[in-house]
Amino acid sequence: MIRVERISKTFGRVRALADVSLEVGRGERVAFVGSNGSGKTTLLRAMLGLVRVEGRVTVAGVDVAREPEIALRNVAYIPQIAPPADAPTREVVGAVAALRRTTVERVGVRAERLGLDLDACAATRFRDLSGGTKQKLLAALALAAETEVLLCDEPTANLDAHARAAFFEEVDARPAGHVLVLCSHRVEEVRQLVHRVVELKEGRVERDTPLDRLLETLRTFRVEVTLRPGGAAAEALLVGAGFGPSGPMRFGALCTQSEKVAIVARLVREHADAIADLSMSEVEDLRLERPAADAAADAPKLRLVKP
Ligand SMILES: Nc1ncnc2c1ncn2[C@@H]1O[C@H](COP(=O)(O)OP(=O)(O)OP(=O)(O)O)[C@@H](O)[C@H]1O
Ligand SMILES: [Mg+2]
Structure with missing residues (x-):
């Protein structure tokens, strides 16, 4: 489904990714783990065509850098850091919902399950929402799109225990054939949501292991x-x-x-x-x-x- 072929990325003198190749098949749920700065976010952003890299990334056979609209039609993303949008939350939700070919109502349903009342924050500037509220909203927007591929970067880092549990349930309830890629430092997230763990170190794949084997060693x-x-x-x-x-x-x-x-x-x-x-x-x-x-x-x- 997703094929990463020998991608490398440097920012100035920092080598963020060094010749990374991997494949994520239909129905796979994978976590990217590794210490701060190991390249998780850069790899995820490369999979979305958001950073220009050497090498190639394809989703369902389509190159994300060359034909992003087609390649990413069926991909949703929860970013680690929310974009600093000045617009009121209502407008952000409306625009993203339209872009993602879903409805504000569906986003509202997902938000409510995560413990967020969309109406209550509709008039607030998106950038002024609390960190946890932004994260709930970004998760609701991504989940409401019901795409076959969901890429999330530390999706529960700012969530309270209730919202985190609700997020796990939502992700777990996605159809079996759907793909999940998750950057995470959290063991409970990794343990509950994925069955394969890719560990990055200094921009390289250090190991790529089934979850069961990793948990046994950990x-x-x-x-x-x-x-x-x-x-x-x-x-x-x-x-x-x-x-x-x-x-x-x-x-x-x-x-x-x-x-x-x-x-x-x-x-x-x-x-x-x-x-x-x-x-x-x-x-x-x-x-x-x-x-x-x-x-x-x-x-x-x-x-x-x-x-
Ligand atoms: N836009 C950028 N400009 C310059 N350097 C960058 C940029 N993005 C990432 N880097 C650098 O690339 C390396 C990998 O960063 P990345 O954000 O991918 O790490 P990460 O594994 O996601 O870390 P964290 O656990 O802190 O989220 C780091 O050294 C980082 O400073
Ligand atoms: Mg990161």
Whole structure:
């Protein structure tokens, strides 16, 4: 459905995309993840023909740079940053609805499901709406278009919990053959909405993995160990493995599945007598993040951390 062929983009001296190729088939739901500045938005904008790139992007076989009207007829987009429109919201909605061949009423229905009353903000200048309200409106406009392809860039970053859940439901309810491409830092978004994850790093595709496999490597646990007095050797092992004090004689750390198994197995094998208590709980509310540039060379490439 979407074919990205060897695209590259530089902004001055910044290489935003470096020889990226990928294909998104009919019915696929894909997330682009990666740290800030890794090229997610540029890749999405290139797929929409909004940035000029070396290489080629086609949607349903039509080149987005050469014939954007035809290629993008069936594509809707929720941008990361709302355009600073001065017009009243009513006019913006009317214009975009007409452009997208949908109606203001349909946009109103989608907006209401996301918790936004279109009438209440009709007279407000679009640029003066709150960040979350703008995002709800952009989502309502894109969803109302009912296109086969939906591209969204951090679509729930400014939404409250209720609106986020409603957005997930709306996207989930789209027909099975429809395509979703989502740029996201949010694990819950990735987990609920896609089944394939493309990780970008410095403008390149670092990995392209089915969601199941990625989640297995990223499942994260809070491990807490309480030691008996005199457990100095066990303490040294825990501190050496990155555990920090979390109470009297108590040490805790966030571990991936494999780290958890390794440390707990070693602790039990070598220092069973020193353990007064040991607990492990899976941590859900996390963000995908890359360690700092100066992190140890053997640090995990991508891990989940508390926001
Ligand atoms: N219009 C532009 N002019 C100059 N540099 C740009 C422009 N757009 C993007 N860049 C640069 O290209 C690189 C990739 O940016 P991009 O916005 O694609 O990253 P991203 O992965 O979407 O990041 P984030 O997670 O912060 O949204 C960055 O170094 C950014 O500064
Ligand atoms: Mg971005």
